[in-house]
Amino acid sequence: MDMTNDRWEYTSDYMKRVFGRQDAHLSNLMTRAVESGLPDIAVSADVGRLLLLLTSLTRACTALEIGTLGGYSGIWIARGLQPGGRLITVEAERKHADFAQQQFETAGVADRVDLRLGKALDVLPDIATELGEASLDVVFLDAIKVEYPDYWRAVCPLIKPGGLILADNVLGGGSWWIDNEDDASRNAADEFNRLVADDPDFESVAVPLRQGVLIGRRMR
Ligand SMILES: C[S@@+](CC[C@H](N)C(=O)[O-])C[C@H]1O[C@@H](n2cnc3c(N)ncnc32)[C@H](O)[C@@H]1O
Structure with a gap:
């Protein structure tokens, strides 16, 4: 059977x-975020669960997220960390960071989340x-x-053997898909995919x- 749009x-x-099962805090988080003026661009609950599963399967103690928004994906990752683990999450917009910090507190994960305000390429060297x-x-x-591609070049040396690089929107975004070859985001996603896929x-x-x-x- 062929894949169709429907x-x-x-x-x-x-x-x-x-x-996509989720608790009340997560299921209401993006509604409250949008009411507070944040864009509705968080990952879906099934992607959140994938993040939790992969963090947990890796027995992760230290995780880094680039792009916090309202803290939705960060809460999933934080819940997958080992006891005593830490998530550093980087967000450029103060309004998003302030909202996210409140969410980390009400979700009970603020003790393991370290939110850094700034543009990723500025804060990654530190x-x-x-x-x-x-x-x-x-x-x-x-x-x-x-x-x-620049995030990849900055974070690649920081990943432990056995550690994971995860990235959302590698096949599409709100205004592009991987088959639109004229789009700058599509071309960057394609470059990033190939950089990781070709890394020995x-x-x-x-x-x-x-x-x-x-x-x-x-792997090594
Ligand atoms: C797609 S949203 C992140 C969604 C979030 N990971 C989730 O699923 O809940 C992207 C976020 O990256 C932030 N952002 C944009 N440019 C940035 C930059 N240069 N450095 C860090 N964050 C940035 C935006 O303000 C926005 O909050």
């Missing part, structure tokens, strides 16, 4: 319905100096798509969940 929409909705090479178990990219130290794949999630593991 079938793709049905499949995406089905995945959210069946694998984070690299602070943590050192091979210090991160999980990295999740979800900020500006055209910057993904990583094994990687993109899963077509929602708008595509890349999963790469440092």
Whole structure:
């Protein structure tokens, strides 16, 4: 049977319905975020669950997220950390960061989340100096798509052997899909996908969940 537009929409909705269970805090978070003026661009609950599962399977103690928004994906990642673990999450917009900090507190994960306000490419050098090479178990990219190749170059040396690079929107975003070759975000996502896929130290794949999630593991 061939994939059709209708079938793709049905499949995406089905995945959210069946694998998108979430508690009251998470299920209301983005409604409250939008009421506070934040854009409705968080990952879906099934992608959130994938983040939690991968963080937990990796037995992650230290994770880094680029693009906090209202804290939705960060809460999923924080819930997958080992006891005593820490998530550093980077957000450029103060309004988003303030909202997210409140959410980390009400979700009961503020003790393990360290929110850094700033543009990722400005703050990543300091984070690299602070943590050192091979210090991160999980990295999740979800900020500006055209910057993904630069995020990759900055975070790659920080990922431990056995650690993961994860990225949202590697197949599409609100205004583009991977088959629109004239779009700058699409071209950056394609460049990023190929950089990770061709890195001999990583094994990687993109899963077509929602708008595509890349999963790469440092093998050595
Ligand atoms: C797609 S949203 C993140 C969604 C979030 N990961 C979630 O699923 O709940 C992207 C976020 O990245 C932030 N952002 C944009 N440019 C940034 C930059 N240069 N550095 C860090 N964050 C940035 C935006 O303000 C926005 O909050």
